[in-house]
Amino acid sequence: MTNPPIPDALDTYTLNMGPQHPSTHGVLRMRLTLRGEEIVVAEPVIGYSHRAHEKMAENRTYAQFLPNTSRQDYLSGVIYNFAWVEAVEKMAGITVPERALVARVILAEFNRIASHLLWIGAFLLDLGAATPFLYAWDDREAILFLLESVTGSRLTYCTGRFGGLSKDLDADFPRRAREVIAKLKGRWGEFARLIEENVIFVNRTKGIGVMSRDVCLSYGVTGPTLRGSGVAYDVRKAEPYGAYPRFEFDVVTRAEGDVFARYMVRALEMRQSVRIIEQALEQLPDGPILNPDSIGVRKRLKLPVGTQYYAVESARGHYGILIVSEGGAEPYRAKFRTPSYPNLAVLSEVMPGHMVADAVAVLGSVDLVMPEVDR
C-alpha cells in the first residue's frame, strides 16, 4: 500500500524471481520491479500449490481429513495434525488421557526443532554457506528417525487420533529421546561459532529487512518472525493448550526486527523446545494413550452445531483452525489460518528499498512453506 508508484517504465524493469528459483523453497514467484539493483516494488505471486484443502475438508469426515493436515505445512506436520485433532476434540468434548497430552507436547516440540534446523540449513545455503546445512541435516535426521519410530512417518505425520494418539511411546523412547537431545546440545556451540560469529553472515543479515511492530500488527505477522521484532507473542503462552501450561519455558524475543534477529530467535527457540521436552520426559505419566470411550465414535463423529476457533503455535507462528459445524459428520466449513500467509504478504512492505541481492536474505528469513500459504 505504501509502495511508491512506478515512476517511469523506461527507468525500471521487472524481474521474476521464481516460480522455479532455488531460494523460494517451493513454488513462489516474487515479481520485483527494480531500478538498477534497488527494489522499487515487490509483489509475491502465490497459488502455484493450491490444492483446495478447505474444499476437501467439506467433503470428508473429520477422521478422513486427518491425512490432509500434515500436507499443509509439511515441516510442522505433527503440530498441524494435533491442531486438527484438538480442535475437533474441543468441539466434541472428547477428553484426552494425561499420557497422550504429554506425548503430544514431546512430539510437537521435536517437530518444531526439526523444522527450525531445516530452516537454518536451507537459509544459510541461500546465503552461500554450505557447511551449516550438513550439520543441521545431520541433527534433523536424528529427530526424524526418532519420530519415525513412534509415528511411522518421516514427513507427513498422521499419528493424532480423537482422544489420544494412534501408537504409544515405547518403553525405550525416553532413552532414545535423551540421546537425540544430547546430540542437539553438542551442536549449539558449533552453530554459534560457525554462523553467529561468521562475519559474512552477520554483514548480510544485520540491519536488513527490518519489520516494525506496527507493520506486523497491520499484517498479522506471528511466530519467530514477529518475535524477532521484539513482540513476545506465542500462542503456547497467550492461549495455553494441551499440556503446555505445566512446563516452564521462555518466549525468545529480539528487539532489532532484522534478518539476524529472526535467525537468533529460531536458534534460541530450539533450546526452549529442548527445555520443554526434558521436563515432559520427566513427567511422562503412565496410562492409556487413547481414550477408550472415543474409539467407537471416531469414524462417524458428528459435532454439535456451532463455530469453533482453535489456535496453536506452529514452527512458523499462529496456526488457526475455524470449524463451522451444522451437525453433520463433515465440517460445513473449515478455514485454516496459516502463519506463512501474512508473513509473506508483509514482504511487499518490507522489501522495497533493499538491493536485489538482499531479497534472498529477506525472503528466506520469514521461513516460508508455500503449500501452507496456498493450502
Next chain:
Amino acid sequence: MSAPAELARAVEQLGATVPAPFEHPFAGAVEVRWIAPGRLPDACRAARDAGYFFESLTCVDRLAGQGAFELIYTFNRFESSASSRVAWRVWSPAGESVPTVSTVYGAADWNEREVWELYGVRFAGHPNLTWLLLPEGTEWRPLLKSFTAPPASIYDDSQSVVPDDQPAHS
C-alpha cells in the same frame, strides 16, 4: 490497548452492531458481535486503534437456506496473557458488496481477494480485487456449495486437441 469487553462496548457505542440474523453459537472468541456491513470499516478501525492485529477472515456460504454469506473477521492482541480474540460477524445478502478494510489492515488485502475468488463476494473499494490462489481468469467459485467441478477440458491435457500426425503419447 483495551480489553475485548471494552472494544466490544466501543463498537456498540459507534452504532455499528446489529441484531443476530440467526442463532449459531460461536466458541473460541471472548467477544462476538454482528456488525452492519456498511459500518465494518469503523468496527475494524476501532480494533486497529485498540492494538488488535488482523487474525483471519472466513466466508461461510449460507445461500441455500438463508440467501446470504456470513463473513467472520477475527482479531487478537499480541500482549494478551489470556485469550483475547474478538470476532466481527457480517451478514452479506447475495449480490451485495461489502466495504473493504484493506485501508485499515494490510492483511485484509489478500484475505479479501481470496474470499472474492472463492465465493464471488465483492469488496467495494479494494485496490486490486484479482485472483490470488486460482489461475487468472478463472470464472468458477470453487468454495460455493453449488459448485461441482470445473469443465474437465480446462487443465486435462488428454482432452486437448492433438494434430493427427503427432501421437498423443509415444
